[in-house]
Amino acid sequence: MGxxxxxxxxxxxxxxxxxxxxKFCGSTAAVLGLSSTFVPTLASxxxxxxxxxxxxxxxxxxxxxTGCLESTLQATYPNVADIVLDLLTLNYSAxxxxxxxxxxxxxxxxxxxDRPFIMIYEGAIMTGLGGNTLVxxxxxxxxxxxxxxxxxxxLKAIIAMGQCAVxxxxxxxxxxxxxxxxxxxxxxxxxxxxxxxxxxxxxPASPEELTAVVVQALLLGSDGTLETGIQAxxxxxxxxxxxxxxxxxxxxxxxxxxxxxxxxxxxxxxGSDAEKKNWCVYPMGCKGPQTYRxxxxxxxxxxxxxxxxxxxxxxxxxxxxxxxxxxxxxxxxRRVGANNILPGVWKGGINPIxxxxxxxxxxxxxxxxxxxxxxxxxxxGKNATLKTEEMKEYxxxxxxxxxxx
Amino acid sequence: MATPNITMDPITRIEGQLAVECVAENGVIVDAxxxxxxxxxxxxxxxxxxxxxxxxxxxxxCGVCPTSHGHASSKAVEAIDPSFRLPNGAxxxxxxxxxxxxxxxxxxxxxxxxxxxxxxxxxxxxADIANTIALAKEKGIAIDDYAAVQARVLKLVQGGDLSxxxxxxxxxxxxxxxxxxDELYNPDMPAELHLIGVAxxxxxxxxxxxxxxxxxxxxxxxxxxxxxxxxxxxxxPRADKLDDCLFRLKEVADFIKRQxxxxxxxxxxxxxxxxxxxxxxxxxxxxxxxxxxxxxxENRYLPAGFIKSAVGLxxxxxxxxxxxxxxxxxxxxxxxxxLMPFDGATEPVTNFEYDLGGKYSWGKAPKYAGDPxxxxxxxxxxxxYMDTDSPTNSLIRGVVDNAVATLGIELTDLVSTLGRVAxxxxxxxxxxxxxxxxxDELVVELRKGRADFWTSYSARSGEGVATWEAPxxxxxxxxxTAGGRIENYQIVxxxxxxxxxxxxxxxxxxxxxxxxxxPVANIERPIEAARVIRSFDP
Numbered sequence: 001m002g003x004x005x006x007x008x009x010x011x012x013x014x015x016x017x018x019x020x021x022x023k024f025c026g027s028t029a030a031v032l033g034l035s036s037t038f039v040p041t042l043a044s045x046x047x048x049x050x051x052x053x054x055x056x057x058x059x060x061x062x063x064x065x066t067g068c069l070e071s072t073l074q075a076t077y078p079n080v081a082d083i084v085l086d087l088l089t090l091n092y093s094a095x096x097x098x099x100x101x102x103x104x105x106x107x108x109x110x111x112x113x114d115r116p117f118i119m120i121y122e123g124a125i126m127t128g129l130g131g132n133t134l135v136x137x138x139x140x141x142x143x144x145x146x147x148x149x150x151x152x153x154x155l156k157a158i159i160a161m162g163q164c165a166v167x168x169x170x171x172x173x174x175x176x177x178x179x180x181x182x183x184x185x186x187x188x189x190x191x192x193x194x195x196x197x198x199x200x201x202x203x204p205a206s207p208e209e210l211t212a213v214v215v216q217a218l219l220l221g222s223d224g225t226l227e228t229g230i231q232a233x234x235x236x237x238x239x240x241x242x243x244x245x246x247x248x249x250x251x252x253x254x255x256x257x258x259x260x261x262x263x264x265x266x267x268x269x270x271g272s273d274a275e276k277k278n279w280c281v282y283p284m285g286c287k288g289p290q291t292y293r294x295x296x297x298x299x300x301x302x303x304x305x306x307x308x309x310x311x312x313x314x315x316x317x318x319x320x321x322x323x324x325x326x327x328x329x330x331x332x333x334r335r336v337g338a339n340n341i342l343p344g345v346w347k348g349g350i351n352p353i354x355x356x357x358x359x360x361x362x363x364x365x366x367x368x369x370x371x372x373x374x375x376x377x378x379x380x381g382k383n384a385t386l387k388t389e390e391m392k393e394y395x396x397x398x399x400x401x402x403x404x405x
Numbered sequence: 406m407a408t409p410n411i412t413m414d415p416i417t418r419i420e421g422q423l424a425v426e427c428v429a430e431n432g433v434i435v436d437a438x439x440x441x442x443x444x445x446x447x448x449x450x451x452x453x454x455x456x457x458x459x460x461x462x463x464x465x466x467c468g469v470c471p472t473s474h475g476h477a478s479s480k481a482v483e484a485i486d487p488s489f490r491l492p493n494g495a496x497x498x499x500x501x502x503x504x505x506x507x508x509x510x511x512x513x514x515x516x517x518x519x520x521x522x523x524x525x526x527x528x529x530x531x532a533d534i535a536n537t538i539a540l541a542k543e544k545g546i547a548i549d550d551y552a553a554v555q556a557r558v559l560k561l562v563q564g565g566d567l568s569x570x571x572x573x574x575x576x577x578x579x580x581x582x583x584x585x586x587d588e589l590y591n592p593d594m595p596a597e598l599h600l601i602g603v604a605x606x607x608x609x610x611x612x613x614x615x616x617x618x619x620x621x622x623x624x625x626x627x628x629x630x631x632x633x634x635x636x637x638x639x640x641x642p643r644a645d646k647l648d649d650c651l652f653r654l655k656e657v658a659d660f661i662k663r664q665x666x667x668x669x670x671x672x673x674x675x676x677x678x679x680x681x682x683x684x685x686x687x688x689x690x691x692x693x694x695x696x697x698x699x700x701x702x703e704n705r706y707l708p709a710g711f712i713k714s715a716v717g718l719x720x721x722x723x724x725x726x727x728x729x730x731x732x733x734x735x736x737x738x739x740x741x742x743x744l745m746p747f748d749g750a751t752e753p754v755t756n757f758e759y760d761l762g763g764k765y766s767w768g769k770a771p772k773y774a775g776d777p778x779x780x781x782x783x784x785x786x787x788x789x790y791m792d793t794d795s796p797t798n799s800l801i802r803g804v805v806d807n808a809v810a811t812l813g814i815e816l817t818d819l820v821s822t823l824g825r826v827a828x829x830x831x832x833x834x835x836x837x838x839x840x841x842x843x844x845d846e847l848v849v850e851l852r853k854g855r856a857d858f859w860t861s862y863s864a865r866s867g868e869g870v871a872t873w874e875a876p877x878x879x880x881x882x883x884x885x886t887a888g889g890r891i892e893n894y895q896i897v898x899x900x901x902x903x904x905x906x907x908x909x910x911x912x913x914x915x916x917x918x919x920x921x922x923x924p925v926a927n928i929e930r931p932i933e934a935a936r937v938i939r940s941f942d943p
Contacts, residue, residue: 063445066420067468067628073513074614074627102576103417126443132737132757133444133767137414137424139759170465171445177753178446203465204628270639271492271859301621302614304649310624311639312631315461323462328455 008047025215045218056110056117060149062142063134063171063180064123067204068162074301075207111152116227118157119149120210124164124171125186128179146183150192156227157234158183158197159213162205163317166240169203173323184241196234199241201293203317208298209246216243240320242292251288251314254296257281275311285330287316406762407436411931414440418518419943420469421900426761427920429928437913437920438761439904441768444737448751451894456482456864456886457635459894463882466898468628469513472506472620473875474882474896475633481882482635484869486862493698494856495637497847498623500695500706501650502633504840505619508657509627510876511782511833512616514942515665516609519826522936523672524602525590526570527579529558532600540597544671547663549604558603575930589932594675602672605664612660619650619657637859642847651844658837661830669830670811676823678924680814683822683937685919686912687714688776689784690724690902692872692879695839697796702872706839708795709872710788711773718817721791724773726870726881729897732770734909735763742909746883746895747868770908771901779915780878780902781941782829783819790816800838804831822919825940865889875899877942903941916941 008018025042059069110117126134131141149155160183163169171180181189184197200209217229238244252258260266261280268274268283275281282289291314295306307314316326407428414424422442427434447466451459463478464471476499483489491499537551561570562580573579579586590599617627623640624630632639693702693709702709703723710721731749732742737757740750759765770777778784789801808831809816818824850856868885878899885893905914913921916938925931 061422063443064422065465065468065471067465067471070468070628073517073610074617074621103415105576128444128446129753129755129757132759133753134422135440135442135757135759135767137412137426137440137759170447170450170462173450176446176450178444178449180445204468269859270634271495271637271641271857275639276641300626301618304618304621305625307625307631310622310630310632311641312625312634313639315631317629323450328458329461330455330457 042215042219046215056113056115057120058107058110058117058149059120059122060145062121062123062146062165062183063126063178064164068122068165071204072161072207072210075211111149111154113154116154116156116225118159118227118230119155120159120161121165121183122161124168124180125183126171126178127181127186128177133178147190147192150187150195155195157195157230159210159230160184160197160199161210163201163203163322166199166201167321170323172321196231197241198230198234198237198243201240201242201247201318203322206298206300212246213243216245246294247292247318249292249294251291251293251295251308254294255288255308256296257308270311281308281311281313283332284313285315285328285332286313287319287326287329288314291316291319293318409436409438409761411925411928411934413931413934413938416935416938416943418521418939420467420518421943423904423943425920425934425938427931427934429925429931432924432926434920434923434925434934437917438765439768439906439914439917441766441900441904441906444753444767446751446753448894448896451891454891455889456485456884456891459882459884459891460634461631463896464629466896467875469510470506470875470877471628472502472624472630472633473873473880475630476503477871477873477880477882479633479635480871480873481869481884482864483862484871485864485867485884485886489862490860491696491700492637492857492860494642494847494850494858496696496698496700497843497850498638498640498642498858499633500843501840501847502620502623502630503695504836504843505616505623505650505654506627507836507876508661508833508840509613509616509620511829511836512609512657512661512665513613514876515826515830516606517613518942519939520602520606520609521570521573522932522939523590523676524606525579525587525599526558526573526603527562527583528587528590528596529555529600529603530562531596533597537597537600540595541601545663545667546601546671549601549608551600551604554604554607555600557607575932589930591675594672598671598675601668605668608660608664612657615653616657619653622646622649634859635864636862637857639859641858642851642856647844647848654837654840654844658841661833661837665830666834669827670808673812673823673827679823679936680818680821682923682933683825683919683940684820684922685779685915686777687820688712688773688778689787690773690778690780690879691785691788692724692726692874692881694785694874703794704796706797707785707789707874708792708797710792711778712784712787712791713776718787718820719791721788724872726872726883728774729881730772731897731901732772732908734770735906736766736769737764738769746881746897747870747885747893749883749893749895751895766904766906768901768904768906770905770914771897772908777905777908777912777914777918778879778902780899781825782832782878783825784878785874786828786832787819800835804835822937822940829942878902900943904943916943
């Protein structure tokens with residue numbers, strides 16, 4: 001993007017109106033938890049950064065299903081999101097480039113160039129069989145590729161995109177020999193943890209979460225560049241290395257079905273009248289109460305819907321080692337996972353199953369107690385449901401009698 | 406064994422981790438190896454879990470086709486219960502959901518992944534706008550704002566930042582050496598047609614997202630929709646939500662009809678050479694997809710069937726999932742070969758060695774009654790075309806006969822690199838048409854007030870198999886349960902069929918076979934081989 005053209009001219013050339021752009025800033029502000037008064041600041045920061053030049057990025061992949069890239073391609077306003085992602089001028093992405101050695105050359109160009117760059121990593125670090133669970137035709141492995149990029153002095157930050165990049169995702173679930181690991185924990189283990197890693201959990205991660213980090217970085221960057229901004233974001237992470245502002249509330253906190261939870265109005269069977277009324281799916285196994293993510297507010301695919309809105313349950317895909325810890329997904333009974341290792345503990349082969357199992361047990365016990373409590377208080381179960389309906393019907397009739405709606 | 410002189414690693418613009426090595430002699434590929442680079446072990450993870458959990462976990466096999474894996478998984482669990490019958494409402498909702506994924510996937514593949522093998526974005530700069538509009542009219546392509554698209558490309562080129570097109574010319578600088586770059590394509594293809602292609606490329610990126618929004622409305626999100634649980638669907642249709650789906654479906658169907666299909670016909674004459682290579686193994690397998698109320702695979706909208714070259718292209722037989730076996734002699738597994746998936750195993754080797762003469766892939770080599778089979782849109786289209794008993798036969802015949810006549814080719818020419826690409830695009834048109842039918846069907850069901858969306862089942866003990874189709878081809882999930890837990894779970898994906906390494910009989914997999922015999926003008930820039938590989942949507 002040349003500097004002779006203003007950001008807004010550039011946007012309009014891409015078919016994006018100023019209004020669309022501000023709308024985008026508005027929704028990003030919402031995901032960031034900022035008030036709408038921040039929208040003009042956001043807009044000018046993004047415009048300023050776009051005009052002052054681009055920070056290159058590479059989209060590198062490990063053991064992945066391409067879901068996080070797919071997810072990114074479903075961005076709310078594709079053109080605007082393109083621009084925000086173009087702030088990272090994507091100079092290497094295996095999904096969109098030439099093949100073979102020419103792709104490698106593009107990647108090398110970024111590593112050995114003279115500009116700082118950031119790396120978005122999709123997928124797990126495959127450590128199984130000495131790294132050969134993700135092997136290259138030249139008999140090196142993806143671990144060698146990662147080590148190569150880590151030695152580039154221009155690499156300024158890593159964004160771990162999606163649950164596999166965060167903790168290995170399902171590739172690390174018990175008893176998988178593939179040996180998937182989160183990039184942060186692998187780099188720590190190898191002593192290569194000299195750049196900050198921002199974890200964006202979730203299976204998949206969402207484009208709104210990625211753009212929110214980019215935009216947040218632009219707001220925080222001391223010299224207006226993305227790399228200082230990402231480093232500033234990285235300085236304010238929670239204990240799982242997630243941006244605090246994105247993962248500080250549970251699904252349950254802002255679930256539109258929360259009112260039904262409070263009223264004891266529950267779905268006990270798919271395809272039932274209760275589901276037709278959008279009642280709470282907690283008894284079906286919904287992991288909303290223990291999952292920190294903004295799905296109810298952010299929603300998916302241009303804010304069409306999200307898991308619970310469409311009638312499904314939350315399986316807690318943004319929680320640590322979710323395939324082990326949250327299974328079985330159906331119902332409220334929890335089996336304690338055997339591979340339940342908390343972050344920061346998995347070093348040098350120590351496997352404190354006991355501690356982790358105990359921790360999971362506490363959470364499980366609390367939730368079961370919560371469920372029993374609901375039942376004991378008469379707010380849950382078949383009879384309670386009927387009672388509530390009768391009460392509602394009574395209220396409606398009374399309201400009608402009084403000439404109300 | 407000759408040493409490979411073409412190594413393509415990574416194969417880009419695909420949806421997985423793949424490398425291909427070839428030996429080319431005198432401008433023709435004489436040997437090829439398909440190397441699946443990644444082992445993830447999902448089948449190992451599933452053991453011991455609750456059967457219905459497989460729905461959530463198996464979707465994570467493929468971020469592009471999670472819906473298909475979810476459906477196959479739920480169907481496999483349901484198949485354990487012999488008395489289970491999928492409620493009619495759920496059947497239709499699943500069809501719409503699956504159909505939306507196919508629309509998404511086919512558009513995404515043709516534009517974002519395959520098109521750049523045929524369309525040269527740099528040449529679009531030479532196009533004359535008036536001529537482009539005239540050409541679009543002549544070809545029956547809906548007009549786009551070509552001037553704006555050209556200005557966008559110009560901007561990228563002038564800024565020296567080609568963004569997603571960076572290095573798309575195999576190391577040639579398309580600005581400094583435009584003619585050399587154009588040699589990769591057909592230099593006779595007019596710049597105007599390239600410009601239309603770039604315009605559609607950008608529009609296609611939008612349209613794949615619109616198709617995915619239908620999945621999100623019904624399934625909660627895409628990728629990884631959450632509602633097609635075992636027993637039916639968790640989504641309860643509402644009039645306003647169906648309207649939202651219909652509105653998007655119309656937009657996508659219109660794009661396919663007025664842009665994608667006429668454009669395919671417009672560029673095909675410039676790539677007739679791609680009709681003469683990439684034939685593959687000549688055996689085709691379709692498990693069938695999109696259930697009718699009869700719920701039998703042969704009665705599906707796209708019927709189940711297989712074709713073997715030894716018998717003849719026009720003979721369709723009904724496939725049986727128990728006739729599938731998997732070899733691992735050339736794959737990095739230590740379990741025994743020739744196992745039927747119910748008894749299948751996934752045990753990685755302990756002594757890993759990358760050896761093209763020995764074990765060289767994480768993919769297994771599946772066989773149907775002893776032979777490697779091609780899966781995918783071409784297989785489905787051929788089966789549906791040849792199966793005259795299928796209720797969809799006349800629709801398919803209409804679409805395919807029209808295409809064959811428009812292109813001036815024979816039906817057998819479809820068994821080729823270009824034919825595979827064309828079959829996928831034609832199938833997108835068919836899926837769009839069927840999706841309207843399903844929405845109508847659902848509205849009628851809802852009006853009658855008898856639609857049912859979920860029913861109970863028992864999956865505690867037994868075995869079940871689901872045969873289904875993902876956008877890229879035949880998909881089967883095999884499950885065995887005991888005491889309410891999964892005892893064994895095996896998945897035979899389309900990629901397993903297509904990207905198969907050699908089997909224990911030494912027969913190459915479909916993509917390897919298609920590469921052998923492919924002409925390569927320049928082994929430094931084997932774009933012909935890339936076309937063959939991507940035609941499979943690997």
